[in-house]
Amino acid sequence: VYVEFRHERIAKNEMICRSQAFYQFMNQRRTLRFFSTDPVPIEVIQNCVLTAGTAPSGAHCQPWTFVIVKDKIIKTQLREVIENEERVNYDHRMNSDWIKDLGPLMGTLHVENEIVKPYIEEAPYIIIVLKQQYGLKNGKRIAHYYPMESVCIATGILLTAIHNANLVSLVSTPMGAENAIRSLCNRPDNERVLFFMPVGYPADNATVPYRNDEYLRKSIEDILYIV
């Protein structure tokens, strides 16, 4: 069954203004690695997750699960497992180019090559983004189409919602710790942890990598072609 789609056009000039203003607003988003411990109303995070859930998905399978971690003890356990795995990543899983490419991003976080992620305990919430490789309905498997693409698109919308709510976040990929995180969140094994996202206010005096010419966002000539 199909229904008519209602749409009201706005003036072309307004479209241009809106799109320009939204670009400028989104261009202020930065990844933060220093979070304040100040509390944030959980309704805000819930609304951001609901917004992520409006994403399109392959065959409308909506293959996403979000876990909000607010429990202090679980956050401490998450920090432990992620820091331990990150040491293995630096020592064994990542090659030297990769480590070099990350250097300018980590700021004052990794002092003398020591891996510390205090933000995991400091941020009021961690959003864990999980991909459902297949679905489960009354114990039966349901095929999911393009789950990776769909969940990452939803994550882009989630980030936008967080920025719109005046909060900051870090998208991180907790390599090696995915299964341990999934267990700590009590999620079934048709799900895979994709992203680990602390969310909250930036810490007082939080810093971000300075963007000189080399690190600035790419210009439109470098990313857009018209044919």
Add this chain to the structure above:
Amino acid sequence: VYVEFRHERIAKNEMICRSQAFYQFMNQRRTLRFFSTDPVPIEVIQNCVLTAGTAPSGAHCQPWTFVIVKDKIIKTQLREVIENEERVNYDHRMNSDWIKDLGPLMGTLHVENEIVKPYIEEAPYIIIVLKQQYGLKNGKRIAHYYPMESVCIATGILLTAIHNANLVSLVSTPMGAENAIRSLCNRPDNERVLFFMPVGYPADNATVPYRNDEYLRKSIEDILYIV
């Protein structure tokens, strides 16, 4: 070099309102498969692509390329190659479950199993989203980290920007036609076509699949867990 991150807090009540309003706004987005041929200012699309380019990316590699197709002849060629491959998809590449799962979504587009995608020629623009598997700088390869995740996150932001600009779009995955599309867009072979997105106004009398209980977006209880 690191710089202080400036952030001004807003009242908690305002955070709740903003996040709620944004959810309601985004929840109105639908995938359209019927487009008007009415022209749209290209600046709007350019601003949306610029917005996508503010996405975070693994090690800040920004592994995305966007092509806006506005040329009528190229659109006709794209339609031909995509429709032909889609016939192969339905006949050989997709299993019967997949085809069944897609049925309710296609609306009145596929009449008597004939595959027709007139929107490819009707939409004023097609945005092609490409993933750079690795980068190229002065002929040298640059490693890209998490390119799939990064480009899909950027696509989520792109969709949000398009919706914010009062336009509609379709995210589609042109299975089997990726290389032909890349050639028609004249892009190098470190890039892979991920999405094919017509953008514009909905056609007069455009329809979308009606969402009864079974097809509604999942509720918050089905996607969000708090620990």
